[in-house]
Amino acid sequence: MDKRHERGELQQAKERWEEERLGPALQRVSRPPMPSDLRNEPLYTPLDDAGRDYLRDLGFPGEYPYTRGVHPSMYQGRLWTMRQYAGFGSPEETHERFAYLLGQGQGGLLVAFDLPTQLGYDSDDPRAKGEVGVVGVAVDSLRDMETIFGGLPLEQASPSLTMNSAATVALAMYLVVAEQEGVPAARISGTTQNDILKEFIARGTYIFPPRPSMRLTVDLIEYCTDHLPRWNVMNICGYHMREAGSTLVQEVAFALANAITYIEACLERGLEIDAFAPRLAFNFSASCNLFQEAAKFRAARRLWARLLRERFGAKEPASWMWRAGAGSSGSTLTAQQPENNIVRVALQALAGILGGVQSFHTAAYDEALALPSEHSALVALRTQQVLAHESGAAEVIDPLGGSYYVESLTDQIEREVNLYIARIEAEGGMLKAIEDGRAQAEIAQSAYAYQTQIDSQERTVVGVNRFEDQNDPAIQLHRPRPEIVEAQIASLHALRRERDNAAVSRALAVLEAEARGSGNLMYPLLEAVRAYATIGEICNVLRGVFGEYQAASY
Numbered sequence: 044m045d046k047r048h049e050r051g052e053l054q055q056a057k058e059r060w061e062e063e064r065l066g067p068a069l070q071r072v073s074r075p076p077m078p079s080d081l082r083n084e085p086l087y088t089p090l091d092d093a094g095r096d097y098l099r100d101l102g103f104p105g106e107y108p109y110t111r112g113v114h115p116s117m118y119q120g121r122l123w124t125m126r127q128y129a130g131f132g133s134p135e136e137t138h139e140r141f142a143y144l145l146g147q148g149q150g151g152l153l154v155a156f157d158l159p160t161q162l163g164y165d166s167d168d169p170r171a172k173g174e175v176g177v178v179g180v181a182v183d184s185l186r187d188m189e190t191i192f193g194g195l196p197l198e199q200a201s202p203s204l205t206m207n208s209a210a211t212v213a214l215a216m217y218l219v220v221a222e223q224e225g226v227p228a229a230r231i232s233g234t235t236q237n238d239i240l241k242e243f244i245a246r247g248t249y250i251f252p253p254r255p256s257m258r259l260t261v262d263l264i265e266y267c268t269d270h271l272p273r274w275n276v277m278n279i280c281g282y283h284m285r286e287a288g289s290t291l292v293q294e295v296a297f298a299l300a301n302a303i304t305y306i307e308a309c310l311e312r313g314l315e316i317d318a319f320a321p322r323l324a325f326n327f328s329a330s331c332n333l334f335q336e337a338a339k340f341r342a343a344r345r346l347w348a349r350l351l352r353e354r355f356g357a358k359e360p361a362s363w364m365w366r367a368g369a370g371s372s373g374s375t376l377t378a379q380q381p382e383n384n385i386v387r388v389a390l391q392a393l394a395g396i397l398g399g400v401q402s403f404h405t406a407a408y409d410e411a412l413a414l415p416s417e418h419s420a421l422v423a424l425r426t427q428q429v430l431a432h433e434s435g436a437a438e439v440i441d442p443l444g445g446s447y448y449v450e451s452l453t454d455q456i457e458r459e460v461n462l463y464i465a466r467i468e469a470e471g472g473m474l475k476a477i478e479d480g481r482a483q484a485e486i487a488q489s490a491y492a493y494q495t496q497i498d499s500q501e502r503t504v505v506g507v508n509r510f511e512d513q514n515d516p517a518i519q520l521h522r523p524r525p526e527i528v529e530a531q532i533a534s535l536h537a538l539r540r541e542r543d544n545a546a547v548s549r550a551l552a553v554l555e556a557e558a559r560g561s562g563n564l565m566y567p568l569l570e571a572v573r574a575y576a577t578i579g580e581i582c583n584v585l586r587g588v589f590g591e592y593q594a595a596s597y
Contacts, residue, residue, distance in 0.1 A: 050090070050093070053088065053089060053090055054090060057086075057088060057090065065085065065086075075501070077332070077502070077503075078496050078501055078502045079332070079335070080290040080291055080292060081291065081292075081335055081452060081455055081456070081459075082455065084451075087446075087447035087448040087451055088447055089447065091447045091448075091450070091451040092447060092450065092451075095450065095454070100345070100454075101444065101450075103115070104116070104117055104440050104441060107348055107352070107360065107363055108344070108345045108348040108349060108363075109344040109345065109347075109348050109363065109364055109365065110341050110342075110344055110345045110444075110453065111341070111399070111440065111441040111444050112344075112399040112440060112441055113344065113364040113365065113366060113399070113401070116440070117399060117440045117441070118396070118431075118437035118438075118440075119437070119438070119440060122431050122437060123395075123396065123400055123401055123402050123403055123431075124151045124201070124368070124401065124402035124403075125148070125149055125151070125402070125403065125405075125424060125427045125428070125431075126149065126151045126152065126153040126203065126368065126402050126403065126404045132176040132180065132181075132524065132527045133176060133180070133181070133527045133530060133531055134180055134181070134182065134187040134188075134190035134191045135190055136180075136527070137154075137180040137191050138190055138191050138192070138193070138194075138195070140417070140420070141191070141192075141195060141200070142195060143417065144420065144424065145195065145196070145199065145200065147421060147424060148424070148428065149424055151200065151201045151202070151203065151402060152200045152201070152202040152203065153202070153203045153205065153404055154179075154180070154191075154202050154203065154204050154205055155178065155179035155180065155205060156179040156180060156181075156182055156204075156205065156206055156213070157174060157175060157176050157177055157178055157179040157180060157181045157182075158171075158174045158177070158178060158179070158248065159171035159174055159175060159181065160179070160180075160181055160182045160183070160206075160209070160578060161179075161206060161207070161208065161209065161248045162208065162209075162248055162250060163208060163209045163212075163250050163578055163579060163581070163582025163583075163585075163586075164578075164579050164582075165183050165535060165577050165578065165579030165580070166181050166183050166528070166531045166532050166535055167532045167535055167536070168579055175527075175528045175531055175532075176527050176528060176531065177414075178414065181531050182213070182216070182578065183531070183534075183535045183538070183577045183578060183579070184216075184535070184538055184572075184575050184576070184577045184578065185216050185219055185220070185572050185573070185575055186534070186538055186575060187534075188213075188216040188217060188219075188220050189220055189223065192217070192220045192221075192224070193220065193223075193224070194224075197220075197221055197224055197226050197231070198226060198230055198232065200233075201232045201233050201234075202217070202233045202234075203233060203234040203235075203236065203278065203368070204217060204233065204234065204235050204236065205236045205278075206235065206236060206237075207236055207237060207238055207239050207241075207242050207246075207248060207249075208239060208242065208248060208249050208250040208251065208256065208582075209250065209578060209581075209582060210235045210236060210237040210239075210259070210260070210263055211259050211262060211263050211564060211565055211568050212568060212572065212578050212581055212582070213235065214235050214263060214267075214565075215565065215568045215569045215571075215572040216572050217233070218231065218271075218569065219569065219572055219573055228270055228271055229271075229272060229273070230273065231271055231273060231274060232273040232274060233274060233275070234274070234275035234277075234278050234324060235263060235267075235274070235275070235276065235277065235278070236277070236278040236280065236326070237260055237263055237264075237276065237277045237278065238260075238277060238278060238279050238280045238301065238326075239253070239256040239257065239259075239260050240253070240257075240301040240304060240305075240473060240474075240477060241279075241280045241283050241284060241297075241298075241301060242283075243477045243483075243592075243594075244283075244284060244287075244297060244301075244477055244482045244483055244486065245283045245284045245286070245287035245289070245483070245486060246283045246287070247594075249592050250582060250585075250586065250591060250592070251585065251586070251589040251590065251591065251592060252589065252590060252591075252592040253474060253477060253478060253592070254474075255585075255588075255589035255590075256589075256592075257304075257305075257308055257474075258564075259564060259585075260277070260305065260308070261305075261308050261309055261312050262563045262564050262565050263276060263277075263565060264276040264277060264305075264309055264314070264319055264322075265309070265312060265314060265319075265563055265565075266563060266565035266566075267322065268314060268318050268319045268322070274322065275322050275323070275324040275366075276319060276322045276323065277305065277322075277323050277324065278324050278325065278326045278368070279298050279301055279302045279305070279323065279324070279325050279326070280298065280325070280326045280327075281294040281295055281297065281298035281325065281326070281327045281328065282294075282326045282327055282328045282369075282370055284297045284298065284486060285327070285328035285330070285372065285374075286328060286372065286373060286374045287486050287490060288374075288486055288487065288489050288490020288491075288493055288494075289485075289486045289489050289490075290489050291330075291335060291336075291339055291456070292456060292459045292460055292463060293463070293485065293486065293489060294327065294328065294339075295327075295339060295342070295343050295346070295456065295460045296459075296460045296463035296464050296467070297473075297482060297486075298325065298327070299343075299346060299347070299350065299460065299464060300463075300464050300467045300468070300472075300473040300476075301473055302323065302325075302347075303350070303464070303468075303473070304472065304473045304474060305323075306320070306355060310355075316351070316355050316356065316357045316362060317357055317358055317359040317361075317362050320351060320355075320357055320359075320361075320362035321359065321361035321362050321364070323366075324366045324367065324368065324401075325343070325365060325366065325367040325368070326367070326368050326369065326370065327339070327340070327343070327367055327368075327369045327370075327400075328369065328370060328371075328372045329369045329370065329371060329372060329391040329392065329394045329395040329398075329400075329403075330372040330375055330391060330394070331372075331375060331387055331390045331391060331394075332394075333390055333393065333394045333397070334443070334446075334448060334449055334452060335452060336391070336394035336395070336398060337394050337395075337397040337398040337443055337449065338398070338443075338449050338452035338453045338456055339398065339456055340367060340369070340395065340398025340399055340400060341398060341399065341441075341443075341449070341453045342452075342453045342454075342456035342457045342460065343365055343367065343456075343460075344364075344365040344367075344399070345453070345457060346365075346457055346460055346461070347363070347364075347365035348363040348364070348365065351363045366401050367400050367401060368400060368401060368402035368403065368404070369395040369398075369400045369402075369403055369404070370403065370404035370405075370406065371387070371388045371391040371392065371404065371405050371406035372391060372406075373406050373410055373411075375387055375391075376388075376406060376408070376410055376411045377411055377504065377506055377507050378411040378412050379506045379507050379511065379512075379515060380505070380506035380512055380515055381408050381409055381411060381412060381515070381516075381518060382408060382516060382518075383408075383505055383506050384406070384407075384408035384409075384410075384411070385408045385422065385426065388405050388406055388407075388408065388423060388426055389426050389429075389430065391405075391406075392405050392426060392427055392430055393430060393434070393436060396430060396436050396437065397436060397442060397443050399441060403427060405423040405424065405426050405427050406423060407419035407420050407422065407423045408422065408423070409518055409520055412518075412520055413520040413522065416519060416520060418519070419518075467482075535577065538575060538577075539577075542574065542575040543574065546574040547571070547574045547575065547576045547580070549574075550567065550570045550571040550573075550574040550576055551571055551576055551580060551581070551584050553567045553570065553571075554567040554568065554570075554571050554581065554584050554585075555584045555587065555588060558584065558585055558588040558589070559588055568581065
């Protein structure tokens with residue numbers, strides 16, 4: 044509150060301004076506001092700071108409650124990690140793209156797997172037909188992972204393995220490659236997405252039912268806690284809820300409610316909160332609404348810090364730090380006038396930077412039409428580099444801090460998320476909300492409302508429902524090559540002929556026996572991977588024990 048004015052005096056001055064100046068101005072010219080799920084006032088003043096305690100609610104960067112950033116120096120000490128989501132076609136092509144991006148200054152790899160791999164099918168499975176290498180790289184076995192990562196500087200690459208249902212298998216493959224490349228376990232860094240609950244809620248690449256899927260999730264966390272001190276054991280994703288159509292508040296609330304479910308499962312397993320919480324990371328969406336998105340990241344840091352310290356009793360400051368990567372909102376990118384997406388992506392990246400994220404993925408402008416071409420991927424990377432080195436956004440820590448508007452938004456998001464989580468828990472928690480279909484239905488309702496706003500032109504999407512242009516520029520798109528499917532299947536068949544199939548059978552038998560028990564499955568999975576068992580063979584063993592999840596229609 045501005046101490047130079049009494050609250051009543053400032054309130055009276057604002058009311059006078061609204062009556063004498065704002066009201067008449069809006070009567071002369073007034074445009075419809077952008078639709079928003081958050082409440083916006085036309086103007087913010089010190090009146091909107093009432094009741095906020097600086098040290099309690101904001102503090103300093105690197106100190107509880109981390110509203111202003113998790114590190115004292117933030118980007119003055121080190122820029123955020125610039126990631127690009129990449130992976131397509133064959134392992135050889137993906138290796139080339141990764142080497143190219145690292146050579147262009149990218150700081151970390153975000154690995155896209157094709158749908159058969161994510162769903163635990165080999166490339167020659169009939170159910171994989173038409174999808175091999177299309178939206179990501181096909182990885183059938185350790186041999187493919189060796190091709191992708193062999194010879195790359197793995198400590199620099201710090202890959203994020205965007206797998207969930209089969210995250211344990213992907214991690215096992217990567218760990219064996221790192222062993223072969225001579226990287227000690229203590230130096231292996233990277234992330235497994237490993238967030239299965241969001242698959243049931245929003246994305247759909249699940250394999251097993253929720254509860255055995257949770258077992259695999261915790262197995263991975265437990266293994267990494269014991270053996271991989273630098274590995275991020277989970278990337279809890281609000282991103283996919285937002286991409287499926289959730290509101291901003293739902294994105295944060297569902298992600299934190301999922302995180303609570305994972306934490307409780309780990310504590311039930313017997314893990315200590317401060318042993319694994321520092322290695323939990325988050326992945327959120329960044330849309331074009333610059334100030335709301337920046338406030339979202341600030342609110343999420345404060346929510347997480349209070350949740351971990353006050354509810355779960357974490358003692359280590361590292362456990363209180365909400366470390367987040369973010370990515371451009373792919374669902375906002377348009378096939379019409381695709382070059383407009385360069386502007387959208389720049390705004391979205393700026394929102395993440397102003398919000399203080401630790402890494403960012405900039406989408407390519409052609410992603411509404413195809414996988415990124417080499418050129419569009421480079422433009423996306425250069426977008427981050429321009430923001431980092433030319434915009435000045437990284438020169439001041441939390442440059443939006445103290446803004447009447449942004450601080451009010453941060454408070455509002457925190458309040459609404461807490462209310463949303465309280466309702467989820469009162470109704471039985473996140474697992475029950477998923478099994479009952481309530482979480483999925485709420486996102487579907489939000490998605491429908493958003494699309495209705497576009498269809499009615501209440502919400503403007505430039506180039507789609509306003510400012511249309513029938514003469515879109517011709518751009519060169521990346522197209523999957525059919526011959527890579529034949530090559531991938533031929534490589535898979537050769538692997539099955541050349542490997543020690545007796546060793547594979549023994550390893551899979553041990554995996555099945557362990558799955559029927561209660562031990563940590565990362566250990567038999569590592570042995571199966573070393574024997575060159577395929578992802579389809581491994582997941583089929585687990586399907587035989589756990590069954591497959593079939594979503595009910597709601």
